[in-house]
Amino acid sequence: MKPSVIPGFGLTFGYTILYLSLIVLIPIAGLFLKAATTPIEQIIRIATSPRTLKALEVSFGSSLIAALVNVVFGIIVAWVLVRYKFPGRRLLDAIVDLPFALPTAVAGIALSTLYAPKGWVGSLFSDKGPLWQWWHGQTWLPFGLSEFSLNFKIAYTPTGIVIALIFIGLPFVVRTVQPVLEEFEQELEEAAATLGANRWQTITSVILPRLTPALLTGFALAFARAVGEYGSVIFIAGNLPNISEIAPVLIVIKLEEFDQAGAAVIAGIMLIIAFVMLLVINLIQAWARRRFGNV
Amino acid sequence: MKRTARILALGGLAVALAFTGAVTARAQDQTLLNVSYDPTRELYVQFNEAFAKHWKDTTGGNVTIEQSHGGSGKQAQAVIDGLQADVVTLALEGDINAIVDKSGLIDANWRSEFPNNSTPYTSTIVFLVRKGNPKAINDWGDLIKDGVEVITPNPKTSGGARWNYLAAWAYANKTFGGDEAKDIDFIKQLYAHVPVLDTGARGSTVTFAQKELGDVLLAWENEAFLVLDEFGADNFDVVYPPSSILAEPPVAIVDKNVEAHGTADLAKAYIEYLYSPEGQTLAAKNHYRPSDPSVVTDQALVEAFPKIDLISIDDPLFGGWKTAQPKHFGDGGIFDQVYTPAQ
Numbered sequence: 001m002k003p004s005v006i007p008g009f010g011l012t013f014g015y016t017i018l019y020l021s022l023i024v025l026i027p028i029a030g031l032f033l034k035a036a037t038t039p040i041e042q043i044i045r046i047a048t049s050p051r052t053l054k055a056l057e058v059s060f061g062s063s064l065i066a067a068l069v070n071v072v073f074g075i076i077v078a079w080v081l082v083r084y085k086f087p088g089r090r091l092l093d094a095i096v097d098l099p100f101a102l103p104t105a106v107a108g109i110a111l112s113t114l115y116a117p118k119g120w121v122g123s124l125f126s127d128k129g130p131l132w133q134w135w136h137g138q139t140w141l142p143f144g145l146s147e148f149s150l151n152f153k154i155a156y157t158p159t160g161i162v163i164a165l166i167f168i169g170l171p172f173v174v175r176t177v178q179p180v181l182e183e184f185e186q187e188l189e190e191a192a193a194t195l196g197a198n199r200w201q202t203i204t205s206v207i208l209p210r211l212t213p214a215l216l217t218g219f220a221l222a223f224a225r226a227v228g229e230y231g232s233v234i235f236i237a238g239n240l241p242n243i244s245e246i247a248p249v250l251i252v253i254k255l256e257e258f259d260q261a262g263a264a265v266i267a268g269i270m271l272i273i274a275f276v277m278l279l280v281i282n283l284i285q286a287w288a289r290r291r292f293g294n295v
Numbered sequence: 296m297k298r299t300a301r302i303l304a305l306g307g308l309a310v311a312l313a314f315t316g317a318v319t320a321r322a323q324d325q326t327l328l329n330v331s332y333d334p335t336r337e338l339y340v341q342f343n344e345a346f347a348k349h350w351k352d353t354t355g356g357n358v359t360i361e362q363s364h365g366g367s368g369k370q371a372q373a374v375i376d377g378l379q380a381d382v383v384t385l386a387l388e389g390d391i392n393a394i395v396d397k398s399g400l401i402d403a404n405w406r407s408e409f410p411n412n413s414t415p416y417t418s419t420i421v422f423l424v425r426k427g428n429p430k431a432i433n434d435w436g437d438l439i440k441d442g443v444e445v446i447t448p449n450p451k452t453s454g455g456a457r458w459n460y461l462a463a464w465a466y467a468n469k470t471f472g473g474d475e476a477k478d479i480d481f482i483k484q485l486y487a488h489v490p491v492l493d494t495g496a497r498g499s500t501v502t503f504a505q506k507e508l509g510d511v512l513l514a515w516e517n518e519a520f521l522v523l524d525e526f527g528a529d530n531f532d533v534v535y536p537p538s539s540i541l542a543e544p545p546v547a548i549v550d551k552n553v554e555a556h557g558t559a560d561l562a563k564a565y566i567e568y569l570y571s572p573e574g575q576t577l578a579a580k581n582h583y584r585p586s587d588p589s590v591v592t593d594q595a596l597v598e599a600f601p602k603i604d605l606i607s608i609d610d611p612l613f614g615g616w617k618t619a620q621p622k623h624f625g626d627g628g629i630f631d632q633v634y635t636p637a638q
């Protein structure tokens with residue numbers, strides 16, 4: 001390997017390895033060591049039990065949905081904050097960071113209070129609530145359709161989990177996309193327009209490809225954060241086994257049984273899945289950077 | 296200039312003296328950490344104040360009592376992992392046994408160290424319903440009527456919830472004449488009426504009282520009365536079922552820790568004071584059933600507890616915590632089976 005022209009590689013590299021080991025690698029190694037104290041049959045039994053599989057599905061599934069929703073609406077928020085000048089823009093910009101700062105338990109309690117069947121938002125969608133009333137008041141609907149009971153439970157269902165995860169993940173997408181958008185030369189869009197591209201083509205062929213690497217980063221961050229989330233979700237999920245129980249709750253259950261090894265097994269499984277997914281996202285990102293250029 | 300310097304020097308001296316004074320005063324002070332579970336907050340705030348006064352009156356020493364509250368199992372784990380508790384006052388015997396087994400910090404014979412199996416106060420599980428009891432919930436069997444929603448925490452994560460479960464089990468056992476398949480079926484139906492499984496007792500209380508979810512909350516007796524105080528007695532009624540469980544939240548000295556801290560006498564006095572007339576009266580005031588009602592200074596408090604049929608965990612039906620815990624709440628136990636979807 002050719003030494004870099006910048007001095008100090010040895011020192012900074014050594015420091016990096018030490019720092020990463022202390023903060024990240026040693027705790028994770030400890031986790032896997034603990035998990036390894038469990039006999040292999042037991043690991044397989046825990047990993048393949050329907051309840052664990054369902055909890056993993058709920059955790060990763062709702063994190064995926066939440067991250068995708070955040071990508072779509074995160075772009076719009078970032079776009080508005082970067083491209084338009086309006087009174088209160090700075091304030092709005094600051095509000096985006098609030099989910100970072102708020103203790104997640106507070107967020108969970110606030111959200112579940114809002115979305116519970118008797119809460120401000122939840123009551124709109126509850127049985128015989130305003131939405132239901134309105135639907136049944138529509139005389140133009142063909143018979144049968146108006147009988148369709150229009151009520152949704154939000155809190156204490158998987159939908160509630162997704163809402164909590166959207167809340168905590170929003171800043172990641174906005175904050176990764178925003179600086180890239182700010183660096184955009186608007187001339188490129190003007191050039192596209194003069195070359196005859198309509199607005200849709202400008203968005204899909206000029207803007208989005210160059211946003212892709214940043215979007216993927218934001219998506220990966222929001223997704224990873226959502227997978228590990230516990231504090232806000234337990235208040236809104238309902239925690240019903242096989243329905244709205246997330247994998248971190250299973251870990252806590254294992255700990256309550258004083259079964260640290262069992263908890264470590266589930267944590268290890270989550271970590272491996274998350275690591276593989278993040279690795280794939282990173283590979284796609286590397287590909288996107290080559291394909292669309294580094295912005 | 297000279298004057299400023301002198302003022303500074305004097306000031307510095309004063310500060311230094313104040314420090315020395317504080318340090319010497321601190322040296323006679325002792326601190327005691329009581330690691331407890333969630334619903335005992337209000338009780339121990341009052342009890343600690345009373346004990347600190349009692350300790351000052353009898354020994355002349357100052358004592359600062361620190362409290363830690365959380366889920367009972369989590370608190371036990373924290374002590375095992377090194378939380379420097381002097382005494383533990385937890386929801387379940389099983390949690391103190393876990394400290395004994397996993398860390399050896401507590402002597403194995405802790406249950407015989409204090410009267411009444413080291414249980415200074417007992418409690419039971421009652422129903423908290425909406426005002427006027429619109430769904431007419433009066434016994435455990437009413438919980439599985441159509442359209443009734445029951446709020447109770449997850450027995451896997453909450454000590455209180457285990458008592459709820461066991462009380463329901465005892466009812467089923469009595470009703471179905473000991474047919475265990477029917478008992479399991481009753482428990483299955485009961486949990487099918489539970490829309491939310493909070494992780495702790497306080498979480499369930501908030502779900503029921505504040506978010507107005509469900510028709511009945513299965514609650515500690517003291518927690519039910521706390522809701523009446525906090526959320527208004529005109530919104531809720533406490534219903535006593537004809538039978539329930541005798542919940543015995545035990546206490547213990549963490550022997551190895553008090554040895555290291557030199558607080559053995561203090562910790563012993565602290566727990567003994569729980570059994571004193573003052574301690575028993577404070578427990579009764581906070582809706583815990585005193586283990587020695589005769590010493591309570593205000594007998595009206597004792598008479599306020601309705602007399603219902605209470606079954607103990609040591610009854611042959613359960614066979615003590617060491618048998619009941621793995622059978623019902625262990626990995627793959629009956630509670631897990633109840634939630635295993637039909638294949």
